[in-house]
Amino acid sequence: MSGPERRDSGDRGKSTAEKPRLDRQRILEAGAEFIEQFGPRHLTMRRLGTELGVEAMSLYRYIPSRENLLDGIVEVxxxxxxxDPEVYPEPRHGWQDYLLRLAHGLRRLALAHPQVFPLIATRPTEAPWVRPPLRSLRWVESFLKALTSAGFSDQAAVDAYRAFSSFLLGHLLLEVAALGADVGPVDDVEPRPPRSTDLDDYPLLQRLQERLSEDRSEQEFEESLESLLDRLETLQA
Amino acid sequence: MSGPERRDSGDRGKSTAEKPRLDRQRILEAGAEFIEQFGPRHLTMRRLGTELGVEAMSLYRYIPSRENLLDGIVEVxxxxxxxDPEVYPEPRHGWQDYLLRLAHGLRRLALAHPQVFPLIATRPTEAPWVRPPLRSLRWVESFLKALTSAGFSDQAAVDAYRAFSSFLLGHLLLEVAALGADVGPVDDVEPRPPRSTDLDDYPLLQRLQERLSEDRSEQEFEESLESLLDRLETLQA
DNA sequence: ATGCTTAGCTTACGTTGTAAGCCAATCCGA
DNA sequence: TCGGATTGGCTTACAACGTAAGCTAAGCAT
Incomplete structure (x- = not known):
């Protein structure tokens, strides 16, 4: 701990100008991966630092705060x-097809990142009228364009956006929560011991417990989605 | 800061044996109130302590940890x-009436506690098959009983419970978020400056911004709820 | 050579959750 | 009446956190 050498500097020889070891994108990606592995609660600046082979404070050259880090991760x-090649940013085969693809794309995203999704769902958006999980301006614009140019009135398009958002939010949040994701972003939590609950007072729960534990997310999602689309159809011009 | 007097002890005179100043219920209620005022992020043991005129560590005689405190607050x-006199724990006028009352009751609850509701929505439940926001065993039992005794099959009742849960979760979470609640429980956040977003690239957003900012939660809720009930009707025997 | 910029490091501070132990007041059986 | 046990809150202490401030080595342009 006394020698003047600053770092063993990895690569041998001269030092092939290996450019900055860090950049914002790399940090955000590492952050996303970290959260996916350990849950958002365990992501601390110091731990993410060591993950990247660097001290915590080095991250601050690229990221102003932990809050901003989380926002960036969500964005990434x-x-x-x-x-996603299945999801077209512009409708190609009618608005129903577009919404179906969009919904399925978001579901794939949620299932691919169950630990990050709660953040997507619950972090403040960049404008109060932007609602998770479709939380980028580009996609909102795209959504509204698809509907209005399919004959929806402005009001109907907005209503559709909201209905679509709350449907996806509810379904996907519960689906990833069932996967055991830490759903509490700010304050999330450990898996929680199953706590062999006393069901003696709850005969129906006892009888239905098995059914209640079954996973029918797929069908439920499809059915609700279809029913939503049916409903939206009545909003059309 | 040297006198031997331990506390100015509020009430004058002898000290009318004012029993424990603290108890679990009181702490939980104070916690709920605190969160409603300042958001979950700002609830710390020390602050809650001072709120109750007591040192942080005193709380630990009644509450094993902060996590447990949050759970308790949610429960309370x-x-x-x-x-809620409008909500009957047993159906009285058919299952549709029961579900309507339940849904409206939960909505009133969410709107009355916009800062706590995200916790209700995102905290782990006591069994994996219990889904927020209807997260107490008693209510789940009540729900299932209402439906099965109205002719729903076991499977249909369970499906209904899930559909109902995700509908409420999505709607109410977005509604309280729009109220400016900290929706991120684990990691929640300051109100976030509206950030006068550059909408130059998004003509529709620009045109629809006003409509997008309008509050139509009430109607949306009613419409989605009705549509859900219509759908559930097809599940009946 | 000189000085500027870049990129990561070191140190330090205030705040957090909570373990451990202290101590006054109360209660209880003798 | 007493003297231990119990109760209920306090004090102290620690490790971990986010981050402000400043440092330093390397590379650059002058």
Missing amino acids: VIDELYK | VIDELYK
């Missing part, structure tokens, strides 16, 4: 929606 | 549902 993850 | 708040 939802941006994946653009890379 | 949802228990208010029992005090």
Whole structure:
């Protein structure tokens, strides 16, 4: 601990100008990965630092605060929606097809990132009228364009956006929570011991416990989605 | 700061054996109130202590940890549902009436406690198959009983419970978030400056911004609820 | 050589949750 | 009446957190 050498500097030889080891994107990606592994509660600046082979304070050159870090992580993850080839940013086969693809894309996203999704769902958005989980301006614009140009009135398009948002939020949040994700973003929590609850006073729960534990997310999602689309149809011009 | 007097002890005279100043219930209620005022993020053991005129560590005689404190607060708040005279724990005028009352009761609860509701929505439940926001065993039992005795099959009742849960969760979470509640329980956040977003690239958002900012929660809630009940009707025997 | 910029490190501070132990007041059986 | 046990809140202490401030080595342009 006394020698003058600053770091063993990894690569041998001269020092092939290996550019900044850190940049915002790398940090955000590492953060997303970390959260996916350990849950948002365990993401601390120091731990993320060591994950990246760096001291905590080094992160602050690229990221102004932990809050901003979480925002960035959320952004990085939802941006994946653009890379999903099944989801078109513009409708191609009618608005129903567009909404179906969008919904399924978001569901894939949620299932691929169960620990990050609660953050997507619960972090403040960049404007009060932007609602999770479709929380990027680009997608909201895209959504509204799809509907209005399909004959929805302005009001109907807005209503549809809200109905769509709350449907997805409710369904996906519960679905990832059932996967055991830490759903409490600010204050999230450990998996929680199953606590062999005393069901003696609850005969129906006892009888239905097995059914209640079954996973029918897929069907439920499809059915609710279809029913929502049916309902939205009545809003059309 | 040297005198031997331990506390100015409030009340004059002897000290009318004013029993424990603290008890679990009192702490939980103070916690709920505190959160409603300042948001969950700002609830710390020390602050809650001073709020109660007591040192932080004193709380630990009644509450094992902060996590447990939050759980307790959630419990206290949802228990208010029992005090709502509009909501009957047993159906009285058919299952539709029961579900309507339940839904409206939960909505009133959410609107009365916008800062606590995100906790209700996102904190782990006591069994994996118990879903927020209807997260007490008693209510789940009551719900299932109402439906099965109205002719729903076991499976249909369970499906209904889930559909009902995700509907309420999505709607109410977005509604309280729009009220400016800290929706991030684990990591929640300051109100966030509206950030005068550049909408130059988003013509529709620009045109619809006013409509998007309008509050139509009431109607949306009613419409979605009705549509859900219509859908559930098809599940009946 | 000189000085500026870059990128990560060191140190330090105030705040957090909570473990451990202290101590006054009360209660209880003798 | 007493003297231990119990109760209920306090004090102290610690490790971990987010982050402000400043440092320093390396690379750059002059």
